[in-house]
Amino acid sequence: MGILCWLIQAYALVVFARIVFEWIPVSDEHPLARVRAVLRALTEPALRPLRAIIPTIRMGDVGLDLSPLVLVLGLSLLAGAIC
Secondary structure, X not given: OHHHHXXXXXXXXXXXXXXXXXXXXXXXXOHHHXXXXXXXXXXXXXXXXXXXXXXOEEEOOEEXXXXXXXXXXXXXXXXXXXX
């Protein structure tokens, strides 16, 4: 169970990193754009189904996507149940 627990926690950190990196405005040529692309590639397969279920909260012209927070919460609950 040790490796599985480590993987769950590591993936939760990757999702959290994506949350942070989505708020940093960078151009496509910036080195951080590559980091953001990797984070998106790693997390999008888990976030896409959640986005189909959880609607984006509209606040004027801004939309708040809660699916990453729900995913981190789910991973925390899973880790708490099996670790």
